[in-house]
Amino acid sequence: MSRSDIKDEMDALVKELNQHTYNYYVLAMPTIADYEFDKKLEILSKLELEHPDLADPNSPTLKVGGDITKTFTTVKHRWPMLSLGNTYNEQDLKDFDERVRKTLGDSFEYVCELKFDGLSISLTYENSKLQRAVTRGDGTKGDDVTTNIKTINNIPHHLKTGADIPGLFEIRGEIFMHRAAFERLNKEREELGEVQYANPRNFASGTVKMQDSSEVAKRPLDCFLYSLNTDKDYFKTHWESLQALKSWGFHVSEHTKLSTNIDDVLAFIAYWENERFNLSFDIDGIVIKVNSYAQQQELGFTAKSPRWAISFKYKAQEVETILEKVSYQVGRTGAVTPVANLRPVQLAGTTVKRATLHNANEIERLDLHEGDSVFVEKGGEIIPKIIQVNLDKRQKDAVRIIYPTTCPECQTPLIRKEGEVAFYCPNDEACPPQIVGKIQHFIGRKAMNIDGLGDETIETFYQRGLIKHISDLYILHEKADELKTLDRFGERSIVNMLQGIDQSKQMPFEKVLFGLGIRYVGETVARKLAFGTKNIENLIAASLEELTAIDEIGQRIAESIIEYFGKPEHVLQIQLLRSQELQFEVIENEIALQSDKLTGKTFVISGVFENHSREELKLLIESNGGKILSGISAKLNYLLAGDNMGPSKLEKANKLNVPLISEDDLLEMLK
Template identity: 70%
Template sequence: MATNQAKQRITQLTAELKQHNYNYYVLAQPTISDQDFDFKLKELAALEEQYPDLADSESPTQKVGGEVTKEFKTVRHRWPMLSLGNTYSEQELLDFDQRVRKAIGDNFEYVVELKFDGLSMSITYEDGKLARAVTRGNGVEGDEVTTNVRTIHTIPKKLHADSGYPDLFEIRGEVFMHRKAFERLNDDRIEKGEVAYANPRNFASGTMKLQDSAEVARRPLDCFLYALHMEKSPFKTHWESLQAIKSWGFHVSEDSRLCTDIKQVLEFINYWDTERFNLSFDIDGIVIKVNNYGQQEELGFTAKVPRWAISYKFKAERVETELLSVDYNVGRTGAVTPVANLKPVLLAGTTVKRATLHNANEIIRLDLHEGDTVFVEKGGEIIPKIISVNPDKRKPDVVKVEYRSTCPACGTPLERKEGEAAYYCPNDEGCPPQIVSKMQHFVGRKAMDIDGLGDETIETLYQRGLLNHISDIYELHTHADELKIMDRFGEKSITNMLAGIEKSKEKPFEKVLFGLGIRYVGETVARKLVAHFKTLDRLQSASLEELTAVEEIGERIAQSLVEYMSGPVHLAELQKLQIQGLQFESAQKEVVLQSDKLAGKTFIISGVFEKYSREELKELIEQNGGKILSSISAKLNYLVAGDNMGPSKLEKANKLNVPIITDAELLEML
């Protein structure tokens, strides 16, 4: 066979076999027998062996999988994978549109995309080759699952050399499973006596966490890519980057649209609200993004979500069932949450027996009575909640549900701060569920991530009197003999647990601060506080005014910190943890001052600059003694303005007579 004929046959067989794979795994409708498939595969393999220069790195003949991963390595994201703000309301979308217009004016576009119901993934390519794949995790760091991602046929392992991609970039997308493939694989599990998965999303997520990549390869996953990240993007808009990654060979949804106004966005949403049921995969909403990257940067972020994007979630499935009773749970912060016990009912593929009632206001809003027939849905299709009551089915002489006045665990009278919906048990040092859940939070994966010390172990050790405070965890080594005589505590498990406790002392300050469980101090807030104050001593001595000057730290968070840091019990606990060797200083490098030419001066950087990124200008200011503020106020000395600066910032700066300078004028100051 001549080389050109071999090339044509290889191309033909490759295309045919990929289509047959899709028909079998995705559509669950094979159009060829297994024997015929194997014959074609062998023919292709023989041709590739005879003409190795014509072989494709993504050929169906390439064996995928076979490696076993003992544990997944935790990797920090180069660019955080933030969640999006959610809404179920068209009015909230209109409000979002107004906020965007107020900040950047009327000259902008939206890109609207399907919100795939799967597992978020970040994939790094170096020199056109798939180098690393990491799950979203907590948004800051996730699990490296490169070996498993390599088994997904629609994710290129190597890009074509002439497609124009950069040397290094990160691409993000959603790993999912088509419904028919899910049903077929779930049926196989049931036949084998294994537990069925509730939905394709859970199946896809569970598959990605399998340690044997050969098993992952047997489960047909797909992936849509939808976001590109690199140090200096050549693209000015998100839409341009989508077209580029499509040309590089990535699987990009054809159902994204460029919209000139919010009216077109709403039309897109209304179309997919019904049309989504005709897709071969699940979506749970629509993602709306401001198209221009410069305008995205101008809009910026809150502590948790970007201000330039939002997701519209489709209304969840709703069912009717009977309210049996109301229980009350006490959380680690002392918040007491009412929970409804329901007559079991099937909802969105799972049996629901309990639903959150949020707080006392919700019980009043629902006008809830014992034995009521209630409508239940899954908020965000995750947590069941009671939406309303069916008054037509209410029985006569039923008793109204009254929110309790004392803690269900310790009997302490509940308190409610002005302006807050939740009631709290103030007995944080004597209320058992608060004590236990604080320690469980501290050892959890997002905080100190202590191996061998799970929730049940914490509960057992508390019941035995070995744990009452977080600092007691670091004294467990003194109770080794007592641990050995306890049930389920073998010598190996004790050794592993104590080693995990010792290793946790290496965790950075922000993990420790988050682990303390201070009210309103989540992961993001903890990182910002550590980045600003650097040490526990500085944080403890910070005033309310100094705390609220930190970006995204409001008065409520600041007040909570001041109260915590001034409590005698908390101070004693912090001192013990310091003595025990935990990290209370930032591991981040301090800004090295090159001069003090900008000392005492404050700046805000806004817009897009031709020669510098905003981050480079920020570093330049800080290295010369200046300070970056988060918002325009009378305290601001200079607004450094580039192109596409938001009109609201310009208007406020002019109103306050804040000097507006260019990047060139900033450099002249130095």
């Protein structure tokens, strides 16, 4: 191979790996398995070693982590967050042990820890108080996400004061999401027509990078702490520091072991290779560290990782089986999701019959054919996925699988909007699974919370022609005689159901709005829209500019709302629901006036605040005579600005010369 060819190969690897790194660390949406990434990195590293003059200064072999986002304040790490060297085989571990022995002799210990599959975080405590939380970033600096991290229950804001706690220290850990929480939250995203996260790690990472800490608080994150950094040595060993962290009130994993030799380490690795599937959270390997801090210093560091630690990564478990067919599911929002139906096979302790294919792009990427022999993986993925086709076993006459152009349920031509990966059936008023799904969503606990009705009942009612729209629920009392003919539907059940439907008429506007099932309008967005527009007439008439002026309503949501109310059949449903006396306007609570200090003053609140929630600040302003506006205009007196405020609001406020005030400024005005 010529030098030119080698250079081209190296440049291509740098470009590809940097993109994968960005996808993983910044977007939290990886597009390549860890094992494949590490192998490509190994090839690049070898080429750079052989041809150092051709190495790119931006090579991922020189980086520790990812990049920095532009939406959070960038903070330099007091102690760099170095990455660990990875290995996938026992011989590399034995070689690591041999290198350690050459330097230290035989008198040393290892600490074995689970390698949590989450988001690395650095917490700084000063005088026993949490001062700052920063992501790994590129290893030397990261994003300040303190406000979001404070919403995690088991990260203490204050420590009990004790003589043994350093005045200033930094503790490292991993933020993650338990599988049960991931499955529940991902199902909600699916129902809203949003792209689902591939695994809990991505969901946890995406959550930490959210701009609204009140939204972060709704997502149950957890955190294990595993490393202490201080200016002076308070402990002689890593093991001692872990015990101290537990006593100070930090969440430290119980699955940690002190080992005296490499055989003990290998036994620990072998045990957790299968036992990891019984945990409620994901791990992707084991971390091995030399225990003594003095010996760690003696071993030292390479340019990007310590010589006293290494991580063993488990390869994601995979099996080979036959793709029997691809079926298509139509969701409540009309998204058509392909599902691979497989010949049943054992994988990671469970029988796998189906695997996700995500979207049309995935079918095309895999080049799937009927009857293909496929490799299925279940590593960090909760739902098994096809990772590759065994082309050597493909039948010569195999028929290529083509994603449908029409809805598999109602045969309406599918559409795909620019910038989106999913295809949708637009026939939301006549496509059976969409109709049933919407009504099931409407009666749900987070929407109208109608007692006496369940998903199976809705399915039965639809099949019997009793309901075809949400509004039909409110005329079921006219069909009481027909209801009595249904199996398992006695008179008492019917009475309870009709009472539940009648009581739902008292549910507030934001619940009704969420229950309509407008694409991208989740529970929080529905509340923002309800209080931003006050009633359904204003919402229907609102322009794109008026909608995006409402706090946290972006263009995608606004366009979806305009499209929804642009259909006459949707407006008709609103009219029918109004005729049944459902709530379509916000009922403003009477606010007790504490003073008139803000009378005549208007405010917009944006960002995240240290001492008050936005609702508390809103109440504070209104109870002192002030008025909250939904958007920034020339009539606005003050923009109350917190951390991570949207750049568009800031730009508009500056353009209109609207004064920016802080939380403290507001309190000063009320003194």
